[in-house]
Amino acid sequence: MSGNASAPTTSSASAGTAGVPVPGTAGRLGGMFSELRAAGRAGLVGYLPAGYPDLPRSQRLLRTMIESGCDLVEVGASFSDPVLDGPVVARAQHQALRGGTRLPEVLRTVEAVTSAGGRAVVMSYFNPIIAYGQDAFARDLAAAGGSGVITPDLIVDEAETWLAATESADIDPIFLVAPSSPAERIALTAGAGRGFLYAAAVMGVTGARDSVSSVAPELVARCRQVTTLPIGVGLGVRNGAQAAEIAAFADAVIVGSAFVARAGLEDRAAAEAAIAELATELADGIAGAASDDQETPA
Amino acid sequence: MSAPAAAGGRPRPDGLPRPSDALTGTPHDPDRRGYYGQMGGRWLPEALVAALDEISDAYAKARTDPEFLRELDRLAETYAGRPSPxxxxxxxxxxxxxxxxxxxxxxxxxTGSHKINNVLGQALLTKKMGKPRVIAETGAGQHGVATATAAALLGLDCTIYMGRVDTDRQALNVARMRLLGATVVPVDTGSATLKDAINEAFRDWVANVENTAYIFGTAAGPHPFPLLVRDxxxxxxxxxxxxxxxxxxxxxxxxxxxxxxxxxxxxxxxxxxxxxxxxxxxxxxxxxxxxxxxxxxxxxxxxxxxxxxxxxxxxxxxxxxxxxxxxxxxxxxxxxxxxxxxxxxxxxxxxxxxxxxxxxxxxxxxxxxxxxxxxxxxxxxxxxxxxxxxxxxxxxxxxxxxxxxxxxxxxxxxxxxxxxxxxxxxxxxxxxxxxxxxxxxxxxxxxxxxxxxxxxxx
CATH class of the missing domain: 3.40.50.1100 (Rossmann fold)
Known part of the structure; x- marks a missing residue:
């Protein structure tokens, strides 16, 4: 839905940071964002669940995403109850689970990406990480060469143990903010996270949408008022034009469902070609945006 | 809390408390973050935090709002049939x-169960928050029927999520909800039972939180639902x-x-x-x-x-x-x-x-x-x-x-x-x-x- 950013109950409080963005913590992904800044363009982040459509193919497709223009991939860990995901991603996660993919296989997938020279973070609902052990998972992910973890159902208020675990393992805890987040919660979230801040640009579940929500630029602007952490924008992007639009105001464009839908194509070669084509189109769109508009936010 | 304080009106002649009397704070309330000891809290997407805060605020006000309390008591007695013997x-x-x-x-x-106690309160709260639409999950259908009932009574648009396995085994309640004007959405994902209905209700809520209240059916879920429903x-x-x-x-x-x-x-x-x-x-x-x-x-x-x-x-x-x-x-x-x-x-x-x-x-x-x-x-x-x-x-x-x-x-x-x-x-x-x-x-x-x-x- 393309509703307006619901002005929540916030009474215009701005967490005592009136107008002064708090420096973000660069983290493991700091290098990538420095390079992107130097190149004057936004980054492209692609998502695919490990184990979808099966484990070897997901590993291959994630490498294809990197080779075809993704600066970073989100290796998806699957969960039985993915409340923030729409039908495409939820079905993919259920298939990955049926195929036996759990966090150990997710870690192997991260390793497959990083050993080929790619950058990877994990996207996971939190209960599997609790079950694995928060310290152990952070440590094992670091050992696999992973840069961080996006946790869509973990709010910073509940993240004390996780923040300690990721700090000691030196990986980035990446949190989400939403159009409904008031300024003080964006500040709180950005202050706890490292690497980048994930701006979920629509109120709703994952899934490709026809148009980029008008809420996205406003949300990113609100984020920039309180933090210097890079802002990645996701939820709903599916083509080069949309990527270009977002790249004009965000530091990274995050694409999930559109990759997942292509990965599910019956024919292996067709799936791989479609994934490569999408990554290329998105990367071209972003590059085009960079040449149109040199004003990439610092 | 044995003395019925009659926050919502005159004491009952039989000395029984009214629902409003049961909304007062207790030493067993959760802490500020919604914890009962090590349990509770808010383990869900940031996108819903503002909506949960809104409910917390509305409930905090309602707890001492004479108009809300009177209306809750009135509906409990004249509509739901309280007290129960x-x-x-x-x-x-x-x-x-x-x-x-x-x-x-x-x-x-x-409506045949305790569920009406909860939904009347939450539906009144929804009116206070000015939202025209409610959603709910249901397993046996009792909470769905109760929610559809309260929605009909108070003029709210109502959508109920129910696992496909449950719409099959509780077909009578599906019919009741539809008679009451609710939209019943069978949920096929996962195990197609109550937990999947809750997933689907959360998905709806994330997308429609501006105009929609989620009337949670049980004393579970993120803070403040366990407190609100319990009370x-x-x-x-x-x-x-x-x-x-x-x-x-x-x-x-x-x-x-x-x-x-x-x-x-x-x-x-x-x-x-x-x-x-x-x-x-x-x-x-x-x-x-x-x-x-x-x-x-x-x-x-x-x-x-x-x-x-x-x-x-x-x-x-x-x-x-x-x-x-x-x-x-x-x-x-x-x-x-x-x-x-x-x-x-x-x-x-x-x-x-x-x-x-x-x-x-x-x-x-x-x-x-x-x-x-x-x-x-x-x-x-x-x-x-x-x-x-x-x-x-x-x-x-x-x-x-x-x-x-x-x-x-x-x-x-x-x-x-x-x-x-x-x-x-x-x-x-x-x-x-x-x-x-x-x-x-x-x-x-x-x-x-x-x-x-x-x-x-x-």
Missing amino acids: ISDAARLTEHVGGARILLKREDLNH LQRIIGAEARVQVPALTGRLPDAVVACVGGGSNAIGAFHAFIDDPAVRLVGAEAAGDGVDTGRHAATITGGSVGVLHGARSFLLQDKDGQVLESHSISAGLDYPGVGPEHSHLADIGRAEYVPITDAEAMDALALLARTEGIIPAIESAHAVAAALPLAKELGPDGIVLINLSGRGDKDTETAMKWFHLDDPAEPDQPAKPERPESPERPPETSAPTAAAAGNGENR
């Missing part, structure tokens, strides 16, 4: 040969704590209630938490038996994790994937449980016992034949848990069972279970044979939607 179950008591068994008759409420159900125990001494001269030795998410149980228990002599006993659904793995006894057979917004006990595998639960009772067929129950179990204040499908159905038949009351299968679990307890306590004891709902909706299930439609067997045995018969109701075998959907949980 206590019945002295003399023939059941005699049959068991132990403690005196009393029944708190929530089954007599409008709206506290009237059960608050009334009983006056009614039982009026009838017997003293407090009961035990209060027994069934626990799925746990709203009727926490509502019944709460007034007695500070009475250490009163045992609080929750009956969990053990399905085919906890050792078979096909059950919904979350506290008995689960471990601590996070699901649907709260840290609490849940049924999960070693990888933290949530398991499918199994119970003949759709309303108890849920792999999670409310955080306050998890806490009461943690600190040993309440005890939780597993009751199998067969034990519950036997208890259902027993109550029907001794007292002329057909309980909901959910509530029959509480009856089953009370029987050995009554024996154990002996003739001097008093056991209060919270009879949370009536069994009309379960007639078809009971018909299959007891072969009531078999012309060759017009007179049913009081103790029907157990499961393996081919006529066994489909809902007690592996849900087909789960098999076709995702078997990842096994």
Whole structure:
């Protein structure tokens, strides 16, 4: 839905940071964002669940995403109850689970990406990480060469143990903010996270949408008022034009469902070609945006 | 909180409290972050935090808003039928040969269960927040019917999410909801039962939070739902704590209630938490038996994790994937449980016992034949848990069972279970044979939607 950013109950409080963005913590992904800044363009982040459509193919497709223009991939860990995901991603996660993919296989997938020279973070609902052990998972992910973890159902208020675990393992805890987040919660979230801040640009579940929500630029602007952490924008992007639009105001464009839908194509070669084509189109769109508009936010 | 303060109006002549009296703060309220000891909190996407804050704020105001409290009391008395009576179950008591068994008759409420207590409060709160639309999940359909009822009463648009397995086994309630003007959306994802209906309701809520209130059906989920729902159900125990001494001269030795998410149980228990002599006993659904793995006894057979917004006990595998639960009772067929129950179990204040499908159905038949009351299968679990307890306590004891709902909706299930439609067997045995018969109701075998959907949980 393309509703307006619901002005929540916030009474215009701005967490005592009136107008002064708090420096973000660069983290493991700091290098990538420095390079992107130097190149004057936004980054492209692609998502695919490990184990979808099966484990070897997901590993291959994630490498294809990197080779075809993704600066970073989100290796998806699957969960039985993915409340923030729409039908495409939820079905993919259920298939990955049926195929036996759990966090150990997710870690192997991260390793497959990083050993080929790619950058990877994990996207996971939190209960599997609790079950694995928060310290152990952070440590094992670091050992696999992973840069961080996006946790869509973990709010910073509940993240004390996780923040300690990721700090000691030196990986980035990446949190989400939403159009409904008031300024003080964006500040709180950005202050706890490292690497980048994930701006979920629509109120709703994952899934490709026809148009980029008008809420996205406003949300990113609100984020920039309180933090210097890079802002990645996701939820709903599916083509080069949309990527270009977002790249004009965000530091990274995050694409999930559109990759997942292509990965599910019956024919292996067709799936791989479609994934490569999408990554290329998105990367071209972003590059085009960079040449149109040199004003990439610092 | 024994003195009915009548926040919503004049004291009742019978001295019973009103729902508004049960909304006052207690020492057992959660902390600022919604924790009961180690349980609770908010384990869900940031996108919903603002909406939860909005509900917290609205509830904090409503708790002391005379207009809200008056309206809640008025609807409870003139619409839902409160207070609910206590019945002295003399023939059941005699049959068991132990403690005196009393029944708190929530089954007599409008819509047939305790669920109306909660939805009237949350629907009024929705009006206060100025939202025109409500959504809800439902398992047995009781909460869905209650929500559709309150929505019709207050002129709210209403959408109910219900797992496909449950729309099949509770078809009567689906029809009731539709009669009441609600849209019922069958959910096919996952195990196609209550937990998946909750997932789908959360997805709707994230997308429509501006104009939509999620009327959560049980004392679980993210803060403030466990508090809000508990408080709206506290009237059960608050009334009983006056009614039982009026009838017997003293407090009961035990209060027994069934626990799925746990709203009727926490509502019944709460007034007695500070009475250490009163045992609080929750009956969990053990399905085919906890050792078979096909059950919904979350506290008995689960471990601590996070699901649907709260840290609490849940049924999960070693990888933290949530398991499918199994119970003949759709309303108890849920792999999670409310955080306050998890806490009461943690600190040993309440005890939780597993009751199998067969034990519950036997208890259902027993109550029907001794007292002329057909309980909901959910509530029959509480009856089953009370029987050995009554024996154990002996003739001097008093056991209060919270009879949370009536069994009309379960007639078809009971018909299959007891072969009531078999012309060759017009007179049913009081103790029907157990499961393996081919006529066994489909809902007690592996849900087909789960098999076709995702078997990842096994």
